[in-house]
Amino acid sequence: MKSIKRILYATDYSKASTRARIKAVELAKDNDAEILVVHVIVPTTAYMTEQEFGGAELYTRLEESARQEAESSMKKVMAILEKAKVKAKSLLLRGSAHDQIVKAAKSKKADMIVIGTHGRTGLSKLFMGSVAGRVISTATCPVLTVRGQ
DSSP: OOOOOEEEEEOOSSHHHHHHHHHHHHHHHHHTOEEEEEEEEOOOOOOSOHHHHTOHHHHHHHHHHHHHHHHHHHHHHHHHHHHTTOOEEEEEEESOHHHHHHHHHHHTTOSEEEEEEOOOOHHHHHHHOOHHHHHHHHOSSOEEEEEOO
């Protein structure tokens, strides 16, 4: 089996992602690997006309708020990884979560992806979709999913 030197850990800062981070740290320590922490900011999409919703200015503020929140959460994750004495780099991306995760894994030459799964079923899975499921089906490297509780 190919050795693991770079682990892409995808996070949405949820409980499921926290469990995945714990597994990624364990794997990194066992393999003396680096963790690339990836969070994807999904662009705000318009569901109403500009007149109904306040126009582009509101979307700009929402996007800026999402970016600031993501940066703040990323700093916390990076501090946890530093405390765990694991080599890590962070990457904030923008776009479709599953596409950006898979592209980052490929471009950064990740040996594996570690991602949490929320375990949605039924209608919520139909409407929300599964980022982890889409990553699994399109990634070119192994993907480890860690179920949240």
